Amino acid sequence: MNADEIRERIDSAMSKAGRKDKVFFAAVSKTRTVDEMREAEKISWVDYFGENRVQEAESKRKVYGASRVPWRLIGHLQANKARKAAEIFDTIDSIDSQDLAQRLNRIANELGKIIPVLIEVNTSGEESKSGIDPANFPALLEAVMSQENLRLEGLMTVGPITESEREIRNAFATLRTLSENARIKTGLDLPTLSMGMSDDFELAILEGSTLIRIGTLLFGPRDYTRNP
Ligand SMILES: *Cc1c(COP(=O)(O)O)cnc(C)c1O
Helix, strand or coil: CCHHHHHHHHHHHHHHCCCCCCCEEEEECCCCCHHHHHHHHCCCCCCEEEECCHHHHHHHHHHHCCCCCCEEECCCCCHHHHHHHHHHCCEEEEECCHHHHHHHHHHHHHHCCCEEEEEEECCCCCCCCCCECHHHHHHHHHHHHCCCCEEEEEEECCCCCCCCHHHHHHHHHHHHHHHHHHHHHHCCCCCEEECCCCCCHHHHHHCCCCEEEECHHHHCCCCCCCCC
């Protein structure tokens, strides 16, 4: 693991951005074994695990035992997995429809819990990406806010696949602007702006990210044929 090198790059991006606040770090542990995850958890500045499949996370959580860091769902959530997700994740970052918000709220109510959530926005317009279209964001914002058992903590996006730094920064700036406008409109805090992965986290930090999600840089290349 290149933990020291990652830390240096984060710190240097923060100082380049003139920022003195904290950027949180999610170790994206999809496809990684429980042993690899235990190693990552030892790094003091790892704040979360990020998983994108409910089933994989469920089987790992069973054997993991007590975890110092909360687990976040960062992948698309299908309606039929919502109950399981509500049971095993501490935070759900991929709310992308009113139906999902309502369903999750109903389940959270039945489970007697309040679930912290993020709204995922598709800021790049790439069809392969999940997330709500920015044009439909205001309606989803209202719908999520009206769910008593969901606590909206912010927004999340995945940057576009391109070499163009300008396009990547534009996507991240779009998320930041949506968040700022939502804060003004609702009076909510919305502290979390989750954007930035191994290839683009420095640009995300420059655009105000408060939570970066790093897999490859921390653990090495992913092997999807492996089933941890
Ligand atoms: C896989 C994944 C990441 C981490 O990607 P890396 O490029 O390996 O850092 C971050 N966010 C989401 C939503 C992911 O699915």
